[in-house]
Amino acid sequence: MITLSTARTRPSTAGMMGNAAAITARFDAAQTGATLPDHLQAIQSYGARQHYQRNETVFNQGDPADQVYRIVDGTVRLCRHLPDGRRYIMDFLLPGDVMGFVESPDQPVSAEAVTEVSLIAFPRGCFDRLARENAGARHQLLRHMSESLQMAQQHLFVLGCQKANERVASFLLRLADRLDVMCGDRIDLTMSRQDIADHLGLTIETISRSITALRGSGVILVPNAHQIILRDMAALRVLAAES
Amino acid sequence: MITLSTARTRPSTAGMMGNAAAITARFDAAQTGATLPDHLQAIQSYGARQHYQRNETVFNQGDPADQVYRIVDGTVRLCRHLPDGRRYIMDFLLPGDVMGFVESPDQPVSAEAVTEVSLIAFPRGCFDRLARENAGARHQLLRHMSESLQMAQQHLFVLGCQKANERVASFLLRLADRLDVMCGDRIDLTMSRQDIADHLGLTIETISRSITALRGSGVILVPNAHQIILRDMAALRVLAAES
DNA sequence: CGAAGTCTTGAATTCTATCAATAGGGGTGG
DNA sequence: CCACCCCTATTGATAGAATTCAAGACTTCG
Numbered sequence: 398m399i400t401l402s403t404a405r406t407r408p409s410t411a412g413m414m415g416n417a418a419a420i421t422a423r424f425d426a427a428q429t430g431a432t433l434p435d436h437l438q439a440i441q442s443y444g445a446r447q448h449y450q451r452n453e454t455v456f457n458q459g460d461p462a463d464q465v466y467r468i469v470d471g472t473v474r475l476c477r478h479l480p481d482g483r484r485y486i487m488d489f490l491l492p493g494d495v496m497g498f499v500e501s502p503d504q505p506v507s508a509e510a511v512t513e514v515s516l517i518a519f520p521r522g523c524f525d526r527l528a529r530e531n532a533g534a535r536h537q538l539l540r541h542m543s544e545s546l547q548m549a550q551q552h553l554f555v556l557g558c559q560k561a562n563e564r565v566a567s568f569l570l571r572l573a574d575r576l577d578v579m580c581g582d583r584i585d586l587t588m589s590r591q592d593i594a595d596h597l598g599l600t601i602e603t604i605s606r607s608i609t610a611l612r613g614s615g616v617i618l619v620p621n622a623h624q625i626i627l628r629d630m631a632a633l634r635v636l637a638a639e640s
Numbered sequence: 641m642i643t644l645s646t647a648r649t650r651p652s653t654a655g656m657m658g659n660a661a662a663i664t665a666r667f668d669a670a671q672t673g674a675t676l677p678d679h680l681q682a683i684q685s686y687g688a689r690q691h692y693q694r695n696e697t698v699f700n701q702g703d704p705a706d707q708v709y710r711i712v713d714g715t716v717r718l719c720r721h722l723p724d725g726r727r728y729i730m731d732f733l734l735p736g737d738v739m740g741f742v743e744s745p746d747q748p749v750s751a752e753a754v755t756e757v758s759l760i761a762f763p764r765g766c767f768d769r770l771a772r773e774n775a776g777a778r779h780q781l782l783r784h785m786s787e788s789l790q791m792a793q794q795h796l797f798v799l800g801c802q803k804a805n806e807r808v809a810s811f812l813l814r815l816a817d818r819l820d821v822m823c824g825d826r827i828d829l830t831m832s833r834q835d836i837a838d839h840l841g842l843t844i845e846t847i848s849r850s851i852t853a854l855r856g857s858g859v860i861l862v863p864n865a866h867q868i869i870l871r872d873m874a875a876l877r878v879l880a881a882e883s
Numbered sequence: 884c885g886a887a888g889t890c891t892t893g894a895a896t897t898c899t900a901t902c903a904a905t906a907g908g909g910g911t912g913g
Numbered sequence: 914c915c916a917c918c919c920c921t922a923t924t925g926a927t928a929g930a931a932t933t934c935a936a937g938a939c940t941t942c943g
Contacts (some may be wrong), residue, residue: 408930477773477797479881485797500786505793517784535778542785543743550748554720556799557841561899590922598800601902622907622922638722804931833890843932848891865890865940 398529433537434495437467437519437624440527444517449510456497458507463521465497472587475506476595486596489588491575498538512587551560556598556600559638564597567605569617573627580630588604647860658831676780677738680710680762687760692753700741701750706764708740714757715830719838720748729839731791732831734818740764743782752870755830802881808850809879812860816870823873829866 431439444467449455455466473490487506490496499505528535555567569584578584584594590601597604608625608628612615615632618626627633646680674682687710692698700711701720716733732751733739741750771778798810812827814835829836833844840847851868854860863871870876 419654475860479801481881483801487793487796487802498786499790500783501790505790539782539785540743542782542789544739546785546789546792547744547748549789549796550720550730553730553792553796553799556796557728557838558722558726562695576923595800602901602924603899606899608760609923638724844890845892845933847930849931852891 399589407550411637412600430538431532432531433541434467434493435454435499436516436527436531436534436537437495437524440519440523441517443523444519447516447518447522449514449516451510451512453510453514455505455508455510455514455516458504458505462497462499462502462504464518465495465521465524466508466519467495467517468492469515469517471516472517473514474509474588474592476509482500484595484599486592488552489592489596495541498541511589511592561599561603562607562610563636564599565593565604565611565640566616567639568597568637569611569625569627570630570633570637573630578627580627582626583620584625584627586625588595590622666841674776674780676741676777676784677710677736679780680708680738680760680767680772681776683762683766684710684760686766687762688879690759691762692757693761694753694810696753696757698751698759698796699747699752701747703747705740705742705745705747707761708738708764708767709751709762710738710760710779711735712758712760714759715754716757716759717752717831717835719752720749723779727838728841729835731795732835732839738784739770741784753836754832804842804846805850805853805879806838806879807842808836808847809856809859809876810839810882811836812854812868812870813873813876813880813882816873821832823870826863827868827870834867 437444446469447455449471454461455473456464468490470492473496475487475490475496477485477487489511490508496508499503507608528538555564559567572578572586573582573584576584588596590604594601594604599607608617608619611633612619614630614632616627616636617626620626682685683858689712690698690871691798692714698716711733713735716739718730718733718739718836720728720730731834732754733751740747743802771781798807802810816820816825816827819827833847835845836842837847842850851860854876855862857875859870859872859879861871863869
């Protein structure tokens, strides 16, 4: 399964905002080595669990950015739609990932469920309080933004410099990395070819041909259309020609 | 000229780090509506003025990220080099822009002078103190990161969805926007065709042909290779097909 | 004025998109 | 349980866009 190990303590039904003292206490409890997802997990009970069906929208581009989210299960795509039907997928979010941390009043992108999705939504004000009162969380927020930026830059390189085969190789490697998958393990491609194509700036046919080519050269195995086994990660890395 | 109006108060020769009390006082003086560049300007005397020739390197990918910078004059490119000679330019920095705000210990990209460049370099520790002691600066840092991310996402769309002509149109529009240029004003293209190509994921020949095509359709005027006049911004915007 | 570098233009090639048809997979209903 | 259908993915053929290769024009600067 694509699911990362994510602790799912008590499926909270808590409302939007608890009492201030309790929140503060919980905030202080956050340990120092915690990542941003960890900090959100620490205030989990102040968030609302939500479920979405495949292709359902979590929020739309232009919606007020008044919540932040932590993915519990499933895959989410962050994308931008154009009037003429074109679509660009900025990134896929996996279990454990967080989203919605923008300074602008409106969401700059849409978030849609690729698979069935379960997530926790926190009121923006609740998280702001966390950031205000907890220096660790504040720092992790900054770190998260910085990492997102670097990821985006890495992907800019992929789109700016790489050919189709290289892009697909890069995509598989990054997915494997995020899923903590080793050589020989199976990767579940939860997203469609169309999703991958819109993420890599290619067409479904080209994605399909690239995967076929990778299979042909023995670099990957393809048990079925939505599962891939990385047989030779070194070769993949050479193809991806990273940095 | 491409130069934005940037106040250049006394060309400071101050060393790396002043006395703590003085710094703190200056930090507090920072006004609330200030942007991140403003905040840096407020502590200008603690930075060191530096000059670079065309194509000189400010810092390299992998160098320790121990300074932050504010561009005073000239154009800087943020880029990534590959062993095989490929290069990708993430972005161009113009006068008034800031760079170097990353959480990682190393610089993820290189910074190179496109033109002659004059900038002010601040020790990272000095800026960290500012961020620690001044909530306004902290918030502006976050805002800056958030905006950088959105810019990167916008550019991902350009590379992922747009054709050559559309990319060039987008590039010109963004440049005009950043330079506060109105319809009919002249834009100085301080960067070479090769730079633009490496930024848009195209080749110099394609850039050249696209510019010729835009000129042919009367959307822009091209007095010379490094100056462009936007004659019909509406048409450009249609071409760019933004969002 | 001449030389080097940069930009433009042209022709041929290559890569990817597009168009079209087939194959596979999962779910539904008989 | 199987047959059928719909949706998605694959494969093939063709067309189109951008790259590559190559030559010529323009700038800039010594």
